[in-house]
Amino acid sequence: MDSYKNKDYTIDNEQLARFAKAMGHPARITILQFLASMDSCYFGDIHNELPIAKATVSQHLKELKDAGLIQGEIETPKVKYCINRENWKKAQAFFDVFFENCKEKTSCCN
Amino acid sequence: MDSYKNKDYTIDNEQLARFAKAMGHPARITILQFLASMDSCYFGDIHNELPIAKATVSQHLKELKDAGLIQGEIETPKVKYCINRENWKKAQAFFDVFFENCKEKTSCCN
DNA sequence: AATAATGTTCGTATTTTTGCGAAATACGAA
DNA sequence: TTCGTATTTCGCAAAAATACGAACATTATT
Numbered sequence: 001m002d003s004y005k006n007k008d009y010t011i012d013n014e015q016l017a018r019f020a021k022a023m024g025h026p027a028r029i030t031i032l033q034f035l036a037s038m039d040s041c042y043f044g045d046i047h048n049e050l051p052i053a054k055a056t057v058s059q060h061l062k063e064l065k066d067a068g069l070i071q072g073e074i075e076t077p078k079v080k081y082c083i084n085r086e087n088w089k090k091a092q093a094f095f096d097v098f099f100e101n102c103k104e105k106t107s108c109c110n
Numbered sequence: 111m112d113s114y115k116n117k118d119y120t121i122d123n124e125q126l127a128r129f130a131k132a133m134g135h136p137a138r139i140t141i142l143q144f145l146a147s148m149d150s151c152y153f154g155d156i157h158n159e160l161p162i163a164k165a166t167v168s169q170h171l172k173e174l175k176d177a178g179l180i181q182g183e184i185e186t187p188k189v190k191y192c193i194n195r196e197n198w199k200k201a202q203a204f205f206d207v208f209f210e211n212c213k214e215k216t217s218c219c220n
Numbered sequence: 221a222a223t224a225a226t227g228t229t230c231g232t233a234t235t236t237t238t239g240c241g242a243a244a245t246a247c248g249a250a
Numbered sequence: 251t252t253c254g255t256a257t258t259t260c261g262c263a264a265a266a267a268t269a270c271g272a273a274c275a276t277t278a279t280t
Contacts, residue, residue, distance in 0.1 A: 009140060021134030022134075024132075024134040025131070027268095029126050033123070036211045036212035042226085043226070043228095052268090052270090056269050058227065062228090076278085077224095079226075079227060095205045098143070102198055154257085157257095162238090165239075165259080167257095168258055169238075169239080172258090187257080
């Protein structure tokens with residue numbers, strides 16, 4: 001009998017990967033940065049920052065929303081987007097912890 | 111004449127997205143965490159932590175290596191992997207700056 | 221009611237990612 | 251030289267990501 005291996009990913013690792021994946025495209029990084037730098041942010045403003053079609057921008061926004069990093073609010077006839085601060089902090093904490101776990105170790109191979 | 115738009119992504123945003131993308135899969139997060147927590151880390155050890163085939167592990171390692179987050183060293187007949195600390199710090203700095211740019215603002219929509 | 225303004229959704233095409241098993245590679249040991 | 255160990259590469263398939271234009275939905279204005 002082979003030794004048992006617990007082979008599932010942890011919830012935390014799944015969550016961190018989810019956040020990272022959402023950030024894994026320059027358009028989405030640009031969107032997040034843009035939103036993080038201002039209060040009022042309509043779809044059109046965001047589209048204006050990017051070298052891609054409206055439909056594509058909309059898709060990227062949907063992914064960011066699904067990952068929880070932003071939120072949208074209809075303000076007819078426009079749509080106002082902004083950072084979801086609660087989850088933003090959560091993401092920040094996840095990344096912080098992740099990177100802190102690689103503090104100086106004496107004997108790594110480099 | 112339409113107003114000119116500078117529509118290229120910045121190098122920094124491309125780089126950050128690249129790091130984020132590399133971290134955008136639970137297997138790769140798990141690998142990075144594992145490597146960050148120890149000094150000696152052979153392929154087999156890594157494979158043992160994951161619920162996927164060797165070939166797939168090898169692919170994920172390649173992506174992490176291509177993104178610059180890890181490095182491998184042949185130690186015949188094994189291959190020893192470790193965190194690339196230089197780029198790790200770089201990535202950490204990128205994420206830090208990114209998240210810090212969303213400090214408290216008074217009037218966001220949430 | 222027709223038009224304009226603002227986004228989203230649909231349909232589609234292309235590329236990339238994820239995953240596996242089998243074959244290949246490299247090399248030390250028998 | 252053949253065998254076993256350790257890992258990568260190959261070939262393939264399925265699924266997901268990226269991107270676009272066209273069509274649609276909504277509401278404001280004429």
